[in-house]
Amino acid sequence: MLNSIRFRLLAGTILGTLVVYVASAAVLYGAIRQSLLSEFDGGLLTKANVLSGLTEQTDRGLRIEPEVGQPTYGDGRSDEGFVLLAEDGRALAKSEPLGRRAWWKSVPLRADDRRYFGFLSEPDLRARYVVTRYTPRRIDSDRDERPVVSPPAKPVTLIVLGNPHEMNEKLQNLLALLIGSFALATLVSAGILALVIRGGLRPLGALAGELQGIGGDDLQKRVEVGRPPSEIQPVVERLNELLERLDASFSRERAFTADVAHEMRTPLAGLTTALEVSALRPREAAEYQQTIQGCLAASRSMRSMVENLLTLARADARQLNAGRKNVDLSGLMQRAWEPFAARAAGRNLQVVWSLDENAGMQTDAGLLSMVVTNLFDNAVSYIDDGGKLQIELHKNDAATVMRIANSGSEIAAEDTAKVFERFWRADLSRTGSGQHFGLGLALCQRITTLLGGEISVQSQRGGVFEVTLRFV
Amino acid sequence: MRVLVVEDFALLRESICQGLREAGFAVDAASDGNSGLWQALSAPYDVIILDLMLPRLDGLSVLRQLREKGRNDHVLILTAKDTTSDRIKGLDTGADDYLVKPFEFAELLARVRALVRRQYQAKNPIVKVEDLEIDTAARTVRRGGQTIELTPREYALLEFLAMRVGQVVTRTQVWEHVYEFHDDAASNVVDVFIGHLRRKIEMPEKARLIHTRRGHGYVLGAKEEEC
Numbered sequence: 177m178l179n180s181i182r183f184r185l186l187a188g189t190i191l192g193t194l195v196v197y198v199a200s201a202a203v204l205y206g207a208i209r210q211s212l213l214s215e216f217d218g219g220l221l222t223k224a225n226v227l228s229g230l231t232e233q234t235d236r237g238l239r240i241e242p243e244v245g246q247p248t249y250g251d252g253r254s255d256e257g258f259v260l261l262a263e264d265g266r267a268l269a270k271s272e273p274l275g276r277r278a279w280w281k282s283v284p285l286r287a288d289d290r291r292y293f294g295f296l297s298e299p300d301l302r303a304r305y306v307v308t309r310y311t312p313r314r315i316d317s318d319r320d321e322r323p324v325v326s327p328p329a330k331p332v333t334l335i336v337l338g339n340p341h342e343m344n345e346k347l348q349n350l351l352a353l354l355i356g357s358f359a360l361a362t363l364v365s366a367g368i369l370a371l372v373i374r375g376g377l378r379p380l381g382a383l384a385g386e387l388q389g390i391g392g393d394d395l396q397k398r399v400e401v402g403r404p405p406s407e408i409q410p411v412v413e414r415l416n417e418l419l420e421r422l423d424a425s426f427s428r429e430r431a432f433t434a435d436v437a438h439e440m441r442t443p444l445a446g447l448t449t450a451l452e453v454s455a456l457r458p459r460e461a462a463e464y465q466q467t468i469q470g471c472l473a474a475s476r477s478m479r480s481m482v483e484n485l486l487t488l489a490r491a492d493a494r495q496l497n498a499g500r501k502n503v504d505l506s507g508l509m510q511r512a513w514e515p516f517a518a519r520a521a522g523r524n525l526q527v528v529w530s531l532d533e534n535a536g537m538q539t540d541a542g543l544l545s546m547v548v549t550n551l552f553d554n555a556v557s558y559i560d561d562g563g564k565l566q567i568e569l570h571k572n573d574a575a576t577v578m579r580i581a582n583s584g585s586e587i588a589a590e591d592t593a594k595v596f597e598r599f600w601r602a603d604l605s606r607t608g609s610g611q612h613f614g615l616g617l618a619l620c621q622r623i624t625t626l627l628g629g630e631i632s633v634q635s636q637r638g639g640v641f642e643v644t645l646r647f648v
Numbered sequence: 649m650r651v652l653v654v655e656d657f658a659l660l661r662e663s664i665c666q667g668l669r670e671a672g673f674a675v676d677a678a679s680d681g682n683s684g685l686w687q688a689l690s691a692p693y694d695v696i697i698l699d700l701m702l703p704r705l706d707g708l709s710v711l712r713q714l715r716e717k718g719r720n721d722h723v724l725i726l727t728a729k730d731t732t733s734d735r736i737k738g739l740d741t742g743a744d745d746y747l748v749k750p751f752e753f754a755e756l757l758a759r760v761r762a763l764v765r766r767q768y769q770a771k772n773p774i775v776k777v778e779d780l781e782i783d784t785a786a787r788t789v790r791r792g793g794q795t796i797e798l799t800p801r802e803y804a805l806l807e808f809l810a811m812r813v814g815q816v817v818t819r820t821q822v823w824e825h826v827y828e829f830h831d832d833a834a835s836n837v838v839d840v841f842i843g844h845l846r847r848k849i850e851m852p853e854k855a856r857l858i859h860t861r862r863g864h865g866y867v868l869g870a871k872e873e874e875c
Contacts, residue, residue: 441728445749446660452753453667470659 181380185373190366197358208350212343213304217293220306224336227258231312233329238268238312256303261285261333273337276301280335283307296337305337379408387415395423435599435614439481443474450474484615487546488598491622498540498626505569505576506531508541512548513567516556524562535571537647543623547631550616551580551643558641560584578645585641592633596621617643649694649764649808650674650825654684654710655726656702660749664697667753668760672787672800672807674828681705688714692824693721695763697756700727700738708741715742722763726756761785768811775810777857777868780849782810791849801826802845809858809868818865842866 230240240260257273259280273279282298283305291308311331379401386399398416401408454467490496509531520527555565563583570577587595599614617633620643624631629647634640651673655661661677668675676691678684681702688696688710696714700707711723724745725738735746744766745759761784765773773785781790784807789796798806804826809817819838827837846858859867 438728441730441749442657442660445728445751446657446663448750449667449753449756450659450663453663453670456667456670467663470662474659 182370182373182377186366186370189369190362193362193365197362201354201358205347205351205354209347212346213340216304216338216340216343217306220293220304220336220338221291221308223258223338224306224308224334227260227336228308228310228312228334231260231310231332231334232315233312233326234315235326238262238329238332240269256338258334258336261335263330263332268332273301273303279337283335285333303337303339305335308334308336310334376405379404383408383412383415390419395419395426432598436485439599440478443478446474447471481615484550484619488615488619488622491619491626496543496623496626498543500538501541502536503539503541503544505535505537505544505571505578506533508545509548509567509569509578512545513552515549516552519556520565523556523559525556525559526562526564528564528566530566530568530570532569532571535569535576537571537576539627539647543627547620547623547627547645548578548580550620554616554643555580555582555641558582558584558586574648576647579642581640581642583640585635585637585639587635587641588637589635592635595633595635596631649804649811650676650691650828651760652676652678652684652688652693652696654678654681654688654696654702654707655699656680657699664753664756667757670800671757672804673760674804674826676828679703681707681710685710685713688719688721689717694767694825695760696721696723697726697760698723698743700725700729700734708738711738711741711743722767724756724759724763726751758785764811770811775813777810777813778855780857782806784810789849791851792854796848798845798848801841802848805841805845806849806868809866812868814867814869816861816864816867821865 227240232239238260257271257279259270260268261280262268267278267280270280276298279296279298279301282296283294285307286292287309289307289309291306293304293306296303296305309331312329314326314329316326382401383399383404386401390397390399398419399412401412404412450467450471454464487496559565559582565583566579566581568577568579568581570579595617597614598618617631621631624645627647629645632644632646634642634644649672651668653661653664653668653675655664655677656679658679661679665675665677676687676693678687682704684696684698684702685705698707698710702710707725707727711725714721714723722744723742724747725743726747726749727734727738728749729738730748738746744763747756747759761773765771765784773783775782775784779792783789787803789798789803789806805822808822808825822838842858842860850856850858857868859869861867
């Protein structure tokens with residue numbers, strides 16, 4: 177589940193939205209707090225200005241003129257307050273918010289700053305303050321109509337303390353609102369995202385379902401996702417191509433196995449029936465001899481089929497290794513011909529030899545003679561009675577060429593490419609003769625390629641069937 | 649009974665022919681589809697054993713052409729093709745039986761005998777005429793509980809008559825069903841064999857069973873007025 181695309185997309189996008197939401201909430205909160213604070217500071221400053229306007233230096237000392245509407249400080253219960261400090265730090269006038277004495281001791285005093293704000297954060301007194309420095313007005317009292325000259329005023333420091341709890345409350349509400357609305361937005365967008373992702377991934381689910389329905393036995397099926405999105409389309413196409421290739425190779429394999437089984441059955445049936453019938457009653461020695469000869473021939477051809485199949489299988493599994501020795505090719509061809517000489521004579525074949533006696537080559541004698549034997553066998557089997565068989569071997573600087581051609585071909589020119597297919601035969605029904613299994617040329621091609629040569633076939637129906645081996 | 653074997657693998661064809669001959673059948677053989685069809689059309693066969701994959705003309709085409717030409721010979725397909733669809737195709741083309749290679753020869757023989765019985769609408773392998781018992785499965789003949797030894801050719805002749813009990817069988821029919829293509833066609837060969845057969849199964853104190861219908865042929869039966 178943690179590794180699903182759905183989970184990754186959902187987690188990723190939710191994390192992303194959350195980061196964006198938190199950042200924008202922080203910016204919004206900061207901006208609003210700044211503006212609220214400056215508003216609050218403006219209020220504090222107004223109070224300070226009022227107080228400083230009311231401060232007078234009279235001949236009797238410094239006093240704050242009481243006036244209607246003057247902020248009421250000093251009742252000790254409010255957390256607002258002020259203090260007027262002389263240059264030596266003496267408190268000329270003060271109020272004691274929440275009954276705190278000398279609360280101003282924790283306010284830093286900076287002589288060179290005419291006006292500044294700050295936060296007082298004592299354990300039981302958290303407030304905003306403004307510090308202003310000014311020189312109070314000098315009032316010459318004309319009481320008793322006797323002018324009195326007041327001493328020159330000295331600069332004082334006024335600290336006004338205000339509690340921003342209203343602002344804090346607003347900010348807290350704002351924060352709650354921001355967190356609440358953004359959390360809600362995140363939840364809603366997560367829900368929408370989940371739906372969108374589910375919808376978006378539906379084709380993938382459909383694809384998986386389709387694939388689940390395809391087993392080893394029904395590879396003819398193709399993946400069908402109705403109007404797949406463009407991202408899935410190539411996947412579907414590649415999958416279908418893959419299925420097609422798999423299907424083709426499975427069918428080839430099935431056909432091959434069926435062919436092998438089929439090709440084995442007829443000679444096997446021949447063997448068993450011959451032996452069964454022979455065993456039905458006692459017979460003359462000559463009769464047994466005849467049965468034995470027939471069975472021997474059938475088992476020999478089955479053996480050669482099995483050997484050809486094994487060699488092909490080894491070549492397919494790349495377990496067939498070609499050795500390299502200097503081989504006398506003309507001798508090899510002559511030796512390979514020996515087993516066929518009697519058959520050729522029996523069918524009155526005209527065999528024409530044209531061998532380059534000195535032709536030699538670095539190759540694997542065993543494998544090459546297997547090829548030549550197969551070609552001779554084909555030629556002697558498919559040639560017309562009394563036909564002409566040409567066996568040639570030529571070597572020049574460019575290449576070594578072996579050519580075996582027989583008359584009486586039954587293979588049309590357009591079918592020459594198929595002769596290398598396993599179990600292909602010119603006459604489709606001409607199977608089960610127990611003699612030829614349509615493997616010979618497939619094997620020849622495989623081995624010739626392994627030996628680094630090329631094999632090619634030319635044929636005219638009713639004319640000459642010619643196989644050429646060419647080694648460069 | 650006369651059988652045609654169409655099979656291109658020589659060892660199998662010759663073995664089947666030999667086995668069938670030794671079992672008392674008259675057997676002809678063909679090694680490709682064309683000659684098989686030609687032979688099947690030129691003589692009536694009780695059973696045709698037909699391979700499917702044949703040179704020149706495949707077995708199914710041979711069968712189809714036989715049926716198109718109205719031939720009702722019983723056909724047993726003997727092939728290496730073993731899938732259900734192959735069997736269905738073979739039977740639907742008009743085959744009467746289907747046997748897959750490799751097979752037991754005894755089974756082939758039993759199937760051929762069964763087809764012969766079907767040919768003559770006989771279910772019981774034992775044919776009884778009066779006190780004559782012909783067991784077509786065991787190939788034994790008894791009269792009055794006494795076993796009679798017959799040569800294969802004599803047995804074949806008796807079996808052919810037994811399959812048509814009460815019916816007139818012409819010399820030509822006997823010739824066609826009991827003899828092979830390459831047998832000598834001496835004009836009186838059937839009469840000679842009927843004579844041999846009569847000598848073996850007729851008993852002096854019992855009724856005659858093989859009757860001659862002059863100008864027509866022979867009848868195997870209990871009471872037949874001679875013409």
